[in-house]
Amino acid sequence: MVRYFAGCDIGSTTGKAVIIGENGIAGQSIVPREIDPEETARVALSEAMKTIDELKSYKDIAYLVGTGYGRSEIPFAHENISEISCHAMGAYYCDTSIKTIVDIGGQDVKGIALGDDGSVKEFVMNDKCAAGTGRFFEAMSRIFRMELQEFSELSLKAKRAIPVTAQCSVFAESEVISLLARKNPPEDIAAGVQGAVAKRCFVLLKRVGITPKVTITGGCAKNRGLVKELEKVLRVEIAPLSVDPQIIGALGAAVYARKRSSVAV
């Protein structure tokens, strides 16, 4: 029987699960966060298992690693590993030449420098403030009365970005409302918002070093407008990954699960 290894990334906004078998990723899922992290993990794993007939229960998984802010709340995980290590390993699994990651999740931003084997050489995290995180984009797109995807596409249409100076989510919100009220082109304001977050990432990444290849992981990696602004401020190309960037943490956890399992055996 094929042995399966799983990673479960319980983030602040979503739960992600990745199951790997003999031929790489066999199942994956992204589900909205439940109040109880354990429940989020169950739902995410159940979803990811749907494409694997051999797996009837998460108990059939040979080794499970939990990660993300709710990592220690998954009682059926064999161990938990920080999301910093998991994002590094997940990106390395996709592309062994990745040296720098910017991970923008629901409530934090991280800069990670990778060693030659996918280990973490150095990392920085933002503070407890939500500026520049997924929460920040949620608030911004709400002001524009748009879905995140729409907001991202809007920013790509900008002719001249209007700088948004405030880095605090609350102040940025009132600044953007004022700019909209003054009838500035929404696409230019949206591009300004992307630029403000990109600059924040620049500051973080400068502390770990911006060594190519650079990639972006986390839910906000799907924001094309942000990726474009990041490439501009970092002056490097952001390398796309072969899998959904939102599941990189869970993927890294699954890769660790396979490694740890062989050690445990």
Next chain:
Amino acid sequence: MIGATMDLQKLLDEPLNQLVEDAIEKGMLPVGYACSMVPEVLLSIGKLFPVRLRAPNVAGTEMADVYLSSVICSLSRSLLEFALEGKYSFLKGFVFTASCDHLRRLNDNLRYCEKPEFIDILDIPHKITDEAVQWTIDELRRFAQQLKSHFGVDAGNENVMEAIRRRNILNTLLRRINDLRKSQNPPFSGTQYHRLIMATQVVPPDDAINLASEFLESVTRNAEHPRFRARVMLVGGNLDDPSYTEIIESQGALVVADRYCTGSFPALEPYALEGDPYEILARRVLTITRCPRMMEGFPVRLEYIMNLYREYAVDGIIIESIKFCDTWGVETSALVSRLRERGIPVLRLEREYHQSGEGQLRTRVQAFLESMGK
């Protein structure tokens, strides 16, 4: 029994703890101080005893923020907040050193807002030269005169030497306890140790000696040998909340050595017992605190950390500093580079005085241990 290890936390929950209350009832006079450069020995003479100023579980600094700007560190703001809330009303006076601008502003505003009956600030040079030692001796003698005028305390040479001898008893005990941390499986956690070292700074000297000797006896008799993934050293400025160490250790780190202002490093070296006691104190104030405010002392401070790193078989170093602390902010940048050049894993953490962002701290420490392959 209040001195038992398990009760140390009780002594730290409020500035006015049971042992301080008992001492006040016996007619003793507690004097609050902030900064390790304050010669606490001079506050341990006659009826006086020193109490390190802390603001445990401070919820916010709304009132203090009216007087202190947001670029003043949260330690100074929290201490002023507690003063404004009347939580230091049991103290008979305050003593500061002009060690940094933040504590100077605290001293200024405490005078302005609370008008304490006794408050003093000691001027300490930034260099260690013969002239600086003489300046410090003169400053300590001036301070002793103030103590005499206000409290009627005789800080003559003999009494000062007696206080030094008593302090050496505590230091000897703390050194013996520290030596146990060098073993492969230390018999107690860094959190337990942090509670002890903090408790000794907020109770009368004789009680501090009792606490340390009970702790030593207890860990010798009932060694816990906590399990750990990596041995770490904690480096930084003022860190008076053992729950910070507890969070670090919850991720599998064991804090086996420390070099922070409220920690054990001054206790590792005994006071000299020969010569003019004021010169002994002056030299100690200038050298033993190894404060980054002192100019031209970086190589010595770095070497001190390196020695602890080797002596306590440390795997990695965590350097913490309070936001807006310019003294430690500058020091940390240089330290991180120099230590990493030597191949030592270093985690740099910035924090507020009060405990916040627990989840992020856990993640950072866990990732640090993982990056060390632990």
